[in-house]
Amino acid sequence: MIGVLLVDDQELFREGVRIIVDAQQGMEVVGTAADGREAVRRADDLQPDVVLMDIRMPEMDGVEATRQLFAPARVAAREKPLRVIVLTTFNLDDRAATAIRHGASGFVLKDATPTQLRDAIRTVHAGNAVLAPADLTALLDGQHLAAVPPPPAYRTLTEKEREVFATVAKGLSNTEIAGEIFASESTVKTHVGAILRKLALRDRVQIVVYAYEHGLAPTDPR
Numbered sequence: 001m002i003g004v005l006l007v008d009d010q011e012l013f014r015e016g017v018r019i020i021v022d023a024q025q026g027m028e029v030v031g032t033a034a035d036g037r038e039a040v041r042r043a044d045d046l047q048p049d050v051v052l053m054d055i056r057m058p059e060m061d062g063v064e065a066t067r068q069l070f071a072p073a074r075v076a077a078r079e080k081p082l083r084v085i086v087l088t089t090f091n092l093d094d095r096a097a098t099a100i101r102h103g104a105s106g107f108v109l110k111d112a113t114p115t116q117l118r119d120a121i122r123t124v125h126a127g128n129a130v131l132a133p134a135d136l137t138a139l140l141d142g143q144h145l146a147a148v149p150p151p152p153a154y155r156t157l158t159e160k161e162r163e164v165f166a167t168v169a170k171g172l173s174n175t176e177i178a179g180e181i182f183a184s185e186s187t188v189k190t191h192v193g194a195i196l197r198k199l200a201l202r203d204r205v206q207i208v209v210y211a212y213e214h215g216l217a218p219t220d221p222r
Contacts (some may be wrong), residue, residue, distance in 0.1 A: 002125050003028040005048035007039040007065070009057040013110070017052065020114045027121060036065030042068055043082065053104065055095045062086060063099045070103030070218065081202075083124035101209050105202070106131030129205035150214040156198050164191040168204055169211035173185050176180045 004021050006029050008014045018029045031046045033039040036053075037060040043051060051069070055062040066084050068074070075082075086107035088096045096107040105124040108117060120130040157165060160181075167177045174188045181188070192204065201207055213215040 002044070002050060002121060003030040003048040004028065004032065004121060005031050005039065005043055005051045006045060007033045007036070007051060007057070007062065008054040009034050017117070020117060021121070023053075023114075024121075025119045027118070036060030036062055036068075039065045040068050044074070049080065049083065049125050051082065052087055052108075052121075053084050053099070054087045055093065055099065061095070063095050063102065066099045066104050067102040081127070083127075084132060085124055086122055100131065100205060101213070103202075105129045106205060127203065129203040131205055148214060150210075150216060153199050154214070154216075157195060161191050161195050161198075164188060165195050165207060165211070165216070168192065168207045169217050171174065171208070206212070 004027055006014050006017055006021070008017070011034070014032050014034075018032065021027055021029050030048050031042050032043045034109045035057045039051065039053065040060075047140075052064040053066060066086070069082060070083060084099070084104040086093075086096045086099045087110055088107050089110050090096075093107070096104075100106065106120070106129045108120045108130060112120070123130050138191050163181055164177060167180055172180065174185045174192070177183075177188045192207075195207060196202070199207075199210060201210060208217070
């Protein structure tokens with residue numbers, strides 16, 4: 001059973017989403033919160049698997065709440081991984097991009113269908129992202145991040161892994177990467193897995209974030 005914490009300052013919206021989530025097989029809402037501060041407390045207490053996090057809320061917004069949820073001390077204290085899906089009204093939302101940089105696994109629009117929401121919850125619970133890297137590049141391109149030098153872990157990547165890293169940062173799929181580096185898709189998956197392990201990243205979206213934060217993102221998105 002996937003435990004979901006639902007965070008939104010509008011009670012009517014929370015209750016509507018609760019009904020949708022509870023109606024899905026294999027998942028349930030274990031708690032709700034009306035602002036980011038309460039969300040952090042409830043996540044600590046309830047230990048949900050997935051948090052549906054609204055971005056714009058009083059007291060503390062979803063960006064800061066996400067940052068606090070993925071603070072190293074909190075991550076280390078958890079018995080199981082936590083995934084965050086940002087709920088937003090806008091497709092290209094700067095705040096959503098910032099929340100993703102802090103650790104969220106992607107975003108879902110508030111007008112998504114019940115099926116889309118269900119699939120997003122299952123996707124992030126399985127350790128994957130619900131935002132295509134190509135879409136994230138569009139978000140991050142407008143943030144003008146001040147890049148810092150890559151940490152020593154980046155130097156542990158092999159030449160081929162760095163090549164794959166660059167293609168993932170451009171938003172290419174495994175199929176597209178395979179064609180670009182003249183390798184099989186299974187080989188690409190192996191390289192991506194090694195990159196995630198060596199850089200201690202959760203998913204492909206975090207590779208894109210890493211590339212932008214450390215000045216490794218390609219200037220040409222394709």
